[in-house]
Amino acid sequence: MSHTYDFVVAANRLPVDRVTGEEGNEGWRRSPGGLVTAMDAVMRGRDGAWVGWAGDPGEAPAPFDDAGMQLHPVPLSEQEIADYYEGHSNDTLWPVYHDVIITPTFKRSWRGAYRAVNKRFAQACADIAAEGATVWVHDYQLQLVPQMLRELRPDLRIGWFNHIPFPAVELFAQLPGREEILEGLLGADFLGFQRTEDAGNFLRAVRQYLDLDVTGDVVDLGERQVRAAAVPISIDVEGLREIVESDSVQARAREIREQLGNPEKILLGVDRLDYTKGIRHRLKAFGELLADERLDPSKHKLIQVATPSRERVKAYMDLRDQIELTVGRINGDFSSIGATALTYLHRSFDREEMAAMFAAADIMLVTPLRDGMNLVAKEYVTCCADDGALVLSEFAGAATELSDAYLCNPHDIAGLKQQIMKAVDAPAPQRRQRMDSMRSLVSENSVQQWAKNYLASLAAAPKAPSTQAAS
Template identity: 60%
Template sequence: MVVASEARGTFDFVVAANRLPVDRVTEADGTSRWQASPGGLVTAMDAVMQGQSAAWVGWAGDPGEDVAPFDRDGIRLHPIVLTADEVRGYYEGFSNETLWPLYHDVIVPPRYRRSWWASYQRVNTRFAEAIAKVAAPGATVWIHDYQLQLVPALLRALRSDLRIGWFNHIPFPPVELFGQLPWRRAVLRGLLGADFLGFQRSNDAANFTRACHQLLGTSSSGDTITWSGAEDGLIGAEPRRTRTATVPISIDFRSMDELARTPEVRRRAREIRASLGNPQTVLLGIDRLDYTKGIRHRLRAISELFGDGAIAAPEVTLLQIATPSRERVSAYQDLRSQVDGQVGRINGDHSGIGATAVHYLHHSYPKEEMAALFQAADVLLVTPLRDGMNLVAKEYVASRWDGGGALVLSEFTGAAQELSQAFLCNPHDIAGLKETILAAMREEPASARKRMLAMRRRVRSHDVHAWARHYLSALEAAPQKPNRR
């Protein structure tokens, strides 16, 4: 049965994100098809969007390609066209060389270019216009992440009847850092166009509220920010009220748990350990190759543990997987060279014939292989310098249906606020990180199992579906009712 609004080419629920939830796959014969993208967001949104009149607005992934809207699994996908220059300016430039480092504690210096800001504005305007066209009267719109921070106010100016929410998947920085941004007020005004703003951590929501107070002169009561907006033509002179709250994202626990229990994954886990020489302890790191992930700090700690004689190959080995990321951005090119060098030095100093200290793999893996890797690992090392959440930590917990394994987790991740039974660490403290890794390796089995089972209960009860329900309930309860058309 076709919903009335859908028959008119509009939809009651619209998701907007930088990318569509599909990737184009080219077959051996040259034909192409669309397949679902990996990741928790796609899983969560699929569950929410199924069975209702829904559309997803996002970039298809290829510069300059004008793809007509199409349906997949009952959801209308509405592609946004980005030119090669816009990919460089809006995405690689402003999103990933300006905002990403700024929002991650300036681990590397942000770069501020007016041409990138202009591109960011153009693309955000294009997203807002596309959403306005596909949203039915009174529709609910859920906008995702730092690439689209101007869209809420731009969309509000076009469609005051909509219920608009935005969720930040990464940290929001303290005002002392955010204040560096030359276009700081414009970004805050853009976000205040939403009815509800969701953040991963309580500190992120507090940082945003404080930035609004100091830079825009807003007031607040509880979790609601009030701003007159009189100076801003985008959202008019009427006072706006925007609610902020902490809504930490999660994973599809049931799916990951069931996958990890399959005979194929369990067999593959045994094969992985055997291929590593069946060491007593397998340490595992799985990260995007990103300077925020603390890979260099982790490798330094591992190198010192080998050097101190606290661990030795072949009894202990580290399997480090670094998924390629943003390879055209110079900071990431430098990081890859540094990590390659560190791994080479560790193996040169501490490996022997048939006894490799660090196995380093620079490519991505499907979810089945990830589940097997989690099963094979005795200790997972998750040591970001700053991370909005870190779903790898939760995936590891969901995969350990046997109650085994140990999680070393940076206190600077959103996951640390939920997985308090992990072995928490400060990755900047190399001596402390070494001690934490050894503690995780040496924990008594009964105590380690108790930790893991407690974390599994948490992830099971707060899965990605609960996250989506919580967010949408908060959006519906946001204080300011839209002006229905």
């Protein structure tokens, strides 16, 4: 039998991206992102493996080691990428879980692909998990894995964490196969969510659609119990501080200010190009503030980074067109020769460049219409100057913790404009006080601490009586 592991992580993607070197030789590069950083810290010194898709259609590469992390690729065909990932995960579940900002699409063939891929992930975990191992499943793409895995390996300790919101019962009700998802999740011993409200939404759905007894945050299945609670995710505070405090990043931050003509205030937005992020609302508010002459395009500059995302999904193509039209209109109306009011960047940047932008920005605009957490808010708090200011949507999970931000309802453009101006006009001591409070909070709750808290909750979850694994 091949090697088995005491700790297995399952996520849609492996923590690496395939890269081609200058001489055409292929290799792997560690993906940026909080989850990868957290798991790195957790897996160090453990006998662990990561199960996920390698990013290319067709046959999966053989299992391999990357910087001491054992990676076990799961294959996906072109059709499965279209149906399971772009279809059911991102055109059915994602809209429903984000308050139906756009209308979800329901297709039975997509659900079938979702089920098949989840089964493949469950089998891959079952094959490499040691007796009594801990398996930590991540996110909305793999909601059926916990139950499928329990049927294959009842000896395992199984956890699941949702990185996005969990919808209110009234919205979840729309999903065909809603009971199947709830039953899939209840295969876990412990379910982690970003906010207490998300865990509450899940528990209400279980009570309503499965008619199970729920006491506090525990679901009683008779033969065992399942706990669902909030364990909000965070960032690698120390790693990011190290980057932002380096001489090269501080020099780049000064250079960014100079490139913009050393304005009085730099406003910054950093998002995936996604309709949940409220980019259009933010641009509308900024454009109106320029039109109202409450902001001066020679003194107040906005940088909007929109990282490409799901570019084959129609809703995302439409969004890109709308945003580019708005950017063009604002710059056409308010820019002067050689000095644009709004700098729009539709591409990805490395961690150093992002840290430099955070350090350069006086005001961060994080205005999602709905977000599980939004780590950009926490990254800005970690990187910015002591008198930086954060304008934050109350619909981001981060708002629960970062209550000293200038909180806004992004749907209310007048209210959003008011909060932006509050942040622009606030005296430096007030901004410092607010930032100091938020910075302390983020420092105490690093991504490493989040992983520890989650695994402690999983270890403490009620254990089912062990039975023989299914043959």
